[in-house]
Amino acid sequence: xxxxxxxESFSPGQVIQEFQDALPRGKHGGVVSFVGTMxxxxxxxxxxxxxxxHYPGMTEKHIEQVCAEAAExxxxxxxxxxxxxxxxxxxxxxxxVAVWSAHRANAFDACRFIINYxxxxxxxxxxxxxxxxxxxxxxxxxxxxxxxxxxxxxVK
Amino acid sequence: MNISIRYFASLRDRMGRADDALExxxxxxxxxxxxxxxxxxxxxxDSTLISVNMEYTDADxxxxxxxxxxxxxxxxxx
Numbered sequence: 001x002x003x004x005x006x007x008e009s010f011s012p013g014q015v016i017q018e019f020q021d022a023l024p025r026g027k028h029g030g031v032v033s034f035v036g037t038m039x040x041x042x043x044x045x046x047x048x049x050x051x052x053x054h055y056p057g058m059t060e061k062h063i064e065q066v067c068a069e070a071a072e073x074x075x076x077x078x079x080x081x082x083x084x085x086x087x088x089x090x091x092x093x094x095x096x097v098a099v100w101s102a103h104r105a106n107a108f109d110a111c112r113f114i115i116n117y118x119x120x121x122x123x124x125x126x127x128x129x130x131x132x133x134x135x136x137x138x139x140x141x142x143x144x145x146x147x148x149x150x151x152x153x154x155v156k
Numbered sequence: 157m158n159i160s161i162r163y164f165a166s167l168r169d170r171m172g173r174a175d176d177a178l179e180x181x182x183x184x185x186x187x188x189x190x191x192x193x194x195x196x197x198x199x200x201x202d203s204t205l206i207s208v209n210m211e212y213t214d215a216d217x218x219x220x221x222x223x224x225x226x227x228x229x230x231x232x233x234x
Binding site: 036052053054055057058059061062083094095115118119120121122123124125126127137138139140141 | 162164165166169205207210212226228229230231232233234
């Protein structure tokens with residue numbers, strides 16, 4: 001299990017491959033990944049850049065907790081989370097969640113669980129800059145009706 | 157007792173500062189009592205999230221000497 005919170009941009013595919021290369025050979029049958037990227041629009045306005053703030057220490061601690069929780073709930077081989085903070089631009093990868101397991105169902109479920117937790121609980125805050133130069137805090141993440149958070153029950 | 161307080165994101169902007177260091181009489185206080193002290197008696201705004209020593213808690217939590225308290229708006233990562 002590895003959690004990285006970093007300012008630098010990253011290439012999700014490269015990070016996944018490097019992590020996978022270090023895993024025990026032949027133990028996983030697949031990897032499921034989610035990559036969150038930055039849109040150039042939000043709440044009806046064009047967005048040119050975004051700055052993500054976090055709570056150093058608490059952010060890492062809570063992502064590590066949920067990865068451990070996922071490893072208890074599902075039979076997975078390993079998981080990797082990378083989340084950026086600082087300034088970023090449209091198309092940039094914001095977050096990567098990747099889960100390796102012997103069979104796909106566990107990797108899908110664990111990956112979904114981790115990203116849903118991240119969005120609901122990990123202390124990050126987005127501040128957008130619009131084309132007019134206005135800076136505004138994002139009050140809440142976009143509603144995704146299929147992103148259920150009910151499976152977060154029992155997570156501290 | 158001494159409590160350190162941190163504010164994040166839009167809540168930090170509203171407070172006009174990123175942190176406070178508070179010295180209180182006695183050896184315990186609740187989160188809501190501390191908030192009232194740093195805001196001249198206001199109540200905690202709805203939807204504000206609270207952590208003590210980097211674990212989520214609520215306004216009734218009792219603080220002890222050396223605790224790090226934080227207030228922040230709903231999170232928007234991912």
